[in-house]
Structure formats: structure tokens, C-alpha cells
Amino acid sequence: MLLNPDRYWWLIPGSLLAAFLFQFWPLPQPLRAVAPDAIVLVTLYWTLRKPQLVSSGWAFVIGVLRDGIEASPLGMHALALVVVSYLVQLFYQRLRMFTVWQQALAVAGLCELYLLLGDWVHLLDPRSGTEPVLFLPALVTGLCWLPLSLLLRQLEEGSLRTPVRN
Amino acid sequence: MPATLALLLLGIGYYRPELLAGTRSALADSMARPLYWLTSFPSRAGRWADEMFSSHQELIERNHALEHENLILQRKVLQMAALMAENARLKELLNSTEMLEDSALVAELLGVSPDPRRQEMLVHRGRADGAFEGQPVLDAFGLVGSIVELSEHTARVLLITDTTNAVPVQVSRSGVRGIAEGSGRLDELYIRNLVPTTDIKQGDLVVSSGLGGRYPPGYPVGEVVRIEYDGADPFLRVVVRPSAQLDRSQQLLLVFRAEAQLPAPAPTPATPAPAETDSDAAEP
Numbered sequence: 001m002l003l004n005p006d007r008y009w010w011l012i013p014g015s016l017l018a019a020f021l022f023q024f025w026p027l028p029q030p031l032r033a034v035a036p037d038a039i040v041l042v043t044l045y046w047t048l049r050k051p052q053l054v055s056s057g058w059a060f061v062i063g064v065l066r067d068g069i070e071a072s073p074l075g076m077h078a079l080a081l082v083v084v085s086y087l088v089q090l091f092y093q094r095l096r097m098f099t100v101w102q103q104a105l106a107v108a109g110l111c112e113l114y115l116l117l118g119d120w121v122h123l124l125d126p127r128s129g130t131e132p133v134l135f136l137p138a139l140v141t142g143l144c145w146l147p148l149s150l151l152l153r154q155l156e157e158g159s160l161r162t163p164v165r166n
Numbered sequence: 167m168p169a170t171l172a173l174l175l176l177g178i179g180y181y182r183p184e185l186l187a188g189t190r191s192a193l194a195d196s197m198a199r200p201l202y203w204l205t206s207f208p209s210r211a212g213r214w215a216d217e218m219f220s221s222h223q224e225l226i227e228r229n230h231a232l233e234h235e236n237l238i239l240q241r242k243v244l245q246m247a248a249l250m251a252e253n254a255r256l257k258e259l260l261n262s263t264e265m266l267e268d269s270a271l272v273a274e275l276l277g278v279s280p281d282p283r284r285q286e287m288l289v290h291r292g293r294a295d296g297a298f299e300g301q302p303v304l305d306a307f308g309l310v311g312s313i314v315e316l317s318e319h320t321a322r323v324l325l326i327t328d329t330t331n332a333v334p335v336q337v338s339r340s341g342v343r344g345i346a347e348g349s350g351r352l353d354e355l356y357i358r359n360l361v362p363t364t365d366i367k368q369g370d371l372v373v374s375s376g377l378g379g380r381y382p383p384g385y386p387v388g389e390v391v392r393i394e395y396d397g398a399d400p401f402l403r404v405v406v407r408p409s410a411q412l413d414r415s416q417q418l419l420l421v422f423r424a425e426a427q428l429p430a431p432a433p434t435p436a437t438p439a440p441a442e443t444d445s446d447a448a449e450p
Contacts, residue, residue: 024205024280030350030415031280060168064175068193069201070281071315071322074186082168083168122283124180 011155012054015042016062024069025121036141039066040114041148043081044107047088048095049156057067073121080117084110100146191317195292199320203278209416239267268382270304270419271295276320283347285328287311289418292319297420304419307377308386308409309333309374321420325412326387327352333449335387335406336354336375340365343375344404346387357386357404362395364402372406382423386410 021036027035043062046054063078070077087110088095095106115138179186206248222339271291279286291297293316300306301313309332315322326333327348335346335357342364360366370390376383388406395402 012181020201022204024201026205026278027280029282032280035280056168060172060174063172063194065197068190069198070279071190071194071198071286072281073176074179074190075172079169079172079176082172086169124176129296 011048011152013048015046015152016126018042020066020069023066024096031165033138034140035082037111037114037137038144038146039077040084040111041107041141041144042152043085044088045145045152046151047105048092049083049152051089051092054068056082056086056089072118075122076118076121080114083117084114089114100149103149105144105146108138111141112138114138171293174267179276179410190315194317194320194322196314198291198373199276202399205277206275240267240311244272269422271297271422273297273303273321273418273420275416275418279322279421283329283350284313284350284411285311285325285331286314287325287418289321289323289420290319291420292317292321294318296422297321302381302385302423304385304416304421305410305417306419307411307415310381310410310412310415310418322420325352326408326410327355333376333381333387334377335365335372336383337390338371338373339367340370342366346372346406353407355408356404357406358403360402360403361400362402366393366404368393371409384420 013069019042022038030066039062043054043059047059059081060078063076063081064074066072066077066081067074095103098106112135175186205279221273273289273295275290276288276290279288287310289303295315299313299316301321303310303312304312309326310329311323311325312322313321316339324331325348326346327350329348329350331348333355334343336343337395342360344360346355346357349356357372368390370389372387374381374385376389386409390404391407392405394405
């Protein structure tokens with residue numbers, strides 16, 4: 001699978017950086033409430049593609065970074081991301097057999113789990129609000145799986161194919 | 167293993183938050199600042215383009231407009247000075263206490279919290295600039311919130327509309343006091359627990375009352391837009407629209423409260439405040 005990893009090594013950090021930028025891009029409030037969770041999406045994609053490379057250790061690091069930037073309780077996103085990426089690692093062979101729609105559904109479910117875990121931890125925060133967790137973002141994240149996985153796959157294969165042609 | 171680590175972090179953060187304060191502040195400085203700087207690129211580019219491509223003619227026109235506005239504001243300041251002198255004299259007559267003058271520091275907005283449950287902003291001033299936790303924050307139109315978390319160069323501002331925030335307020339027309347609670351939406355605050363006979367009307371200006379000592383008194387908080395009363399409830403629900411432009415302001419003011427002094431001798435009317443930026447003369 002990893003024919004020539006140094007050809008596309010930049011794709012993983014690059015897409016993660018893009019995800020972080022998207023996540024913290026200033027959006028109007030109504031849009032913000034339905035925006036997909038780009039960080040979860042990209043992390044899950046790479047966990048599914050390269051489970052040996054993007055382990056839950058990396059998920060932990062990504063989550064802590066996100067906690068630091070968002071000023072949420074340190075470990076909140078880390079815990080949720082670790083759990084979700086661990087689930088993907090457990091079932092990655094099965095998930096890969098799915099059609100893209102089934103994968104999208106699975107991703108929506110995982111994202112919902114992520115939000116619920118985050119919300120559960122959020123309740124420990126003394127100054128947490130009381131708004132219920134939103135289901136819409138998980139759904140939107142699932143829908144965004146389709147274009148994102150296609151795009152990243154294309155990029156990956158594009159940068160893989162170049163050395164073959166030469 | 168990483169999950170245990172995450173749980174451990176959460177546990178430490180919950181029981182001994184001070185142990186993680188350094189890490190959090192370091193993360194905010196090293197990660198959040200550059201990231202928010204990047205995401206604010208479009209607005210900065212817009213401003214840059216605006217500055218670069220506006221013609222000479224436009225600049226002259228804007229300059230004229232600003233000069234006019236300046237004149238008008240100057241007149242208001244003069245009037246203010248006279249009023250303040252009068253106020254001081256009256257307070258002296260009443261043997262009342264201090265005349266306070268707040269100073270302020272301009273802070274650039276860095277970013278807005280992406281979490282829809284939280285109404286927070288990140289601003290580009292931190293401990294190094296003298297900001298402190300609990301410091302009230304204004305924009306040119308009214309009260310914005312207060313600082314809840316600090317790092318060396320950034321500060322997190324909890325907006326008055328956050329569901330966990332509440333501001334002691336007063337209706338400027340009648341003096342009725344209340345507490346304005348955040349609604350979780352940028353355009354609404356609620357004042358609960360006012361009896362139906364309270365003297366409050368649609369269109370009333372609500373200002374901070376200064377009770378509780380967290381927010382300075384007398385700054386506009388919002389305007390009453392709606393009063394809801396369904397008869398079964400013993401209390402009114404007053405809906406207030408914040409006067410601060412919470413979703414538009416790029417520049418915010420961090421307020422330093424003056425120490426309570428002994429009554430000053432009646433100040434000479436035309437002396438401008440020594441502060442770097444006087445909060446009363448803030449530009450819109």
C-alpha cells in the first residue's frame with residue numbers, strides 16, 4: 001500500500017492544517033451551528049487509509065492541539081478523538097469494504113459519538129452552557145465525507161501516480 | 167493508552183486546574199495566535215486592499231468627513247466636561263464620594279470561538295500588556311464582556327450574551343435595577359425577575375449598574391426591544407438587544423478602572439483625560 005511514502009507525506013499534515021483552518025474560520029453564527037467538523041473528518045479519513053501510520057496517539061496530539069486552541073478543557077477533544085479513531089482502527093477492514101454512502105453513514109455516527117463525548121466532558125466544565133448537543137453537524141459531517149474522501153483519494157493517487165509514470 | 171492520557175489530563179484539569187494553566191497559556195500563545203492570525207486573513211486583506219486602492223479623492227473626502235465628526239465629538243466632549251464639573255459639584259454638595267475616570271487600552275480582535283455553545287472572542291492583548299482576569303471589555307457602542315482567560319499575548323473575552331454570563335444592569339430612565347443574562351444568541355439578553363409593575367418600557371436604554379464590582383457603572387449594555395408577560399408568570403421577561411456590535415467590532419477596549427479616590431477638587435472643565443485612549447471619546 002505504501003509504495004513510496006515520501007511522495008505524498010505532505011498530504012497528511014497539509015490536509016490537517018486545512019482542517020484546522022476551516023474549523024477556526026470565522027463563520028456567521030447560524031452557519032457555525034451546522035458546519036461540519038473538519039478535524040474529525042480528516043483524522044478519520046487518514047486513520048481509515050493508514051491505520052498503521054495515523055494511530056490514536058496522533059489523534060491524541062491533534063485533540064490536545066484543538067483543546068489548546070479552542071480553550072476547551074484540556075483533554076476533551078483529545079479523549080473524544082482517541083475513542084473515535086480507535087473504533088476506526090478496530091473496524092478499518094470492514095469500513096473499507098463499504099460503499100462510500102455506507103462509509104458516510106458510519107462517519108456521521110462516529111461524529112455524533114464524538115460530539116456526545118465532547119458534550120459529556122463539557123458538563124464537567126464549571127462554566128459550561130446548557131445547550132443540548134446538536135445532531136445536525138454530525139449529519140453534515142457525514143455528507144461531507146463523500147466529497148472529501150474523493151478529493152483526498154484523488155490527491156493521493158495523483159501524487160502516487162507521478163513516480164509510476166516516470 | 168492515549169485515552170488514559172486524555173482522561174488523566176481531564177482529571178488534572180478538573181481537580182487541579184492551576185497545574186495545566188502554563189500548558190494552556192503556552193498552547194494559546196504558540197498555536198492559537200498564529201492560527202487565528204491566518205483565519206483573520208480575509209478581513210485583513212480587505213482592509214489592506216481598501217487602504218491601497220482608495221483614490222486620493224476618496225481619502226480627501228474621508229478626511230473631511232472625519233474632521234467633521236471630530237468637531238462634533240469635540241463639542242460633545244466640551245459639554246461632557248462641563249457636565250462632569252457640575253456633577254462633581256453636586257456630588258460635593260451631597261457629600262458623596264468619588265469621581266472615577268476609567269482608562270482603556272485598544273485591543274484587536276483575533277478570532278471568535280468556533281464552539282456554538284460558547285460566546286467567546288480571542289483578542290490580541292495579554293498579560294504582557296497589563297490585561298488581567300475579570301477585566302471588562304467594551305467596544306465603541308457598549309459593553310462587550312469580560313476577560314476569562316489570559317496568556318502572555320492573548321486574552322479570551324466571555325461575551326455578555328454567553329449563557330453563563332450575567333451583567334448587573336440598570337434602566338437609565340427609571341433607575342430600575344436588574345440582572346441581564348446571556349441567551350446564547352448574539353442579539354439577545356434577558357432580564358428576568360422583574361415584577362409586572364416595574365417601570366420599564368420598550369426602547370429604554372439599559373446601562374451597567376456597577377453592582378458586584380465586575381463591570382464599571384454607566385456603560386450602555388443594550389436597548390429593551392420586547393417585554394414578554396403571559397399573566398401566569400409572576401415575573402416579566404424583558405428582552406434586551408446588546409448595543410455593542412458583538413459580531414462586527416474589530417477593535418475592542420480593555421477598561422482599566424480607576425482606583426477609588428477621595429473626592430477630587432472640582433476638575434477644571436477643559437482638561438482632557440490623561441489616559442492613552444479615553445473611553446468617552448472612543449471613535450465609532
